[in-house]
Amino acid sequence: MDLHQKVFPLKALSPDGDGSFNVGTGFLISVDNQVYLVTVAHLATGKVSQTDDWTLWADQIQYAPTGTSETVMSLFDVGTFGNRRPRFKFLRAHDIPSVLVDMILLPLDPDDLILNASEIFHLPVDLVNDLIPGQTLYMVGCAPWPEKKVQLHSLVMPDVVHLVEPPQTDGFSGCPVVDGEGLLVGMAYGTVDSETVNHGQVLAAQLFERAVRYLDNVG
Structure with missing residues (x-):
């Protein structure tokens, strides 16, 4: 399987106003015949939480392929009084409603150029069914950004947030994680790093369908 055809580099201007860019990886899924760009929320915020x-988010993210012009994708619609309404789907944390899960799903139009940038995971057909500890998983992300690289990881614990080792490389945030058959396991988004634990974190792909089907696009 050619995992390099599954991802593309993304960047977003930091909301801190220092002119720097946050960089990461994105990929495409299709749910109920609608295609979404999937990536981490912290690409647009630069924050852990x-x-x-x-108002603390970037206005847009940019698809930044090597050697071609960039494509800008707005994250928000702006109302008459300047209020922002997110165009993307998201999930709220169960314990603190104002805190969001670190992922966004941005719906794409049929004529969006980014649709030609990568292959699409079709859900639920391309979802993995069973995971076992010790299983080999594959990540393909952009590091050093914007180059694409494949990394092998071992599943430590399957859950809503899967733990893998070793942790992923910087720039892999937002990348897809697949099993040996190329089925989608989830999205890499962070790490657990302490004196005794050093694991990568992967949001389970089932959360993508939950965000699409059960959450209206309201802020």
């Missing part, structure tokens, strides 16, 4: 204060 994600909030529904939309």
